[in-house]
Amino acid sequence: MTHTVVIAGVGPGLGESLARRFVEEGCRVALLARTASYVEGLADDFGDGVVAVPTDLTAPNEVESAFETVRxxxxxxxxxxxxxxxxxxxxxxxxxxDEFEHAWQVGARAGLQCSQEALDDMLGEGGTGGTIVFTGATSSVRGRGGAAAFSSAKFAVRGLAESMAREFGPQGVHVAHVVIDGGILPPGQEVEQPEEYLDPDAVADSYWHLVEQDRSAWTLELDLRPHVEEF
Structure with a gap:
């Protein structure tokens, strides 16, 4: 089955790895991000079946327009x-x-609106369900000093994902939350101890696994971390 995928919030690193993995699996992919030059260049690199949709995810009218373009x-x-x-x-x-509210707008509110748009397709006339994956972080499950806005927003995203999973799972929509519990290898940079980082391509493999999971054994929360002694 060929999937139509929207990645809301694409950037260098994991976002780009996710796009690449979906393209390799033969999916049609829409790249949503605020920086037009970046997503347009990335779409050109991937070729046919990939569209760039420059979108400020904190602007509800732009999100609505973006999904109309994708359809x-x-x-x-x-x-x-x-x-x-x-x-x-x-x-x-x-x-x-303002900073506190912006974190919530980017994460929880944009996640809600994008999900509402996607659910219209997944559960509307002719829809057969689908998959919605939220990217979380260590701060989704454990607050940290100096990250009041980020942690609060990530907690909200986790709650949204869990609520949606219970509401829409019975209707054939797999909703999963991925806890990225560690740093991701930075693109184009050398690091002293790469084993302490998650490989973004390996993380993308796990996202694809969520899409392909059998309905009898869906994952609600997936916790990914590098294999180092501290864990």
Whole structure:
């Protein structure tokens, strides 16, 4: 089966690896991100079946327009990866209300709106279900000092994913939350101890596994971390 995939929040590193893996599996892929030059260049590199849709995910009208473009260019969406996140790395006394709210807009609110758009296709007329994956982090399950906005937003995303899984699982939509519990190898950079990082291509393999899982054994939360002694 050929999937139509939306990756909401594509950037160098894991976002790019996710796009590459879906393309390798023969999927039609839409790349959503605010930086037009980046996603357009990436789409050109991947070739046919991949479209760049420059989108500010914090702007509801742009998200709505983006999914209309995807349906026109690629067809109904049956796989969505809510990959966007943001948040100033400040402690509670330093973070502004605007910064705090922006983290929530990028993560939880954009994740909700993108999911609503995708669910219209997955459960609408002719829809056969689908897969929605949320990218989480260590901060999704454990708050940390100096990350009030980021951690709060990630906790909200996790709650959204769990709520959606229980609501839409019986209707044939697999909703999963992936905890990225560690640093990801930075693209184009050498690191002293690469074994302490997650390989983004290996992480992308796990996302694809979620899409292909049998309905009798769906994963709700997948916890990924590098194999180092601390764990």
């Amino acid at each position: 026109t260019e690629l067809g109904p969406v049956d796989v969505l990866v809510n990959h966007a996140s943001g948040g100033s790395w400040k402690c509670v006394r330093e973070v502004s209300l």
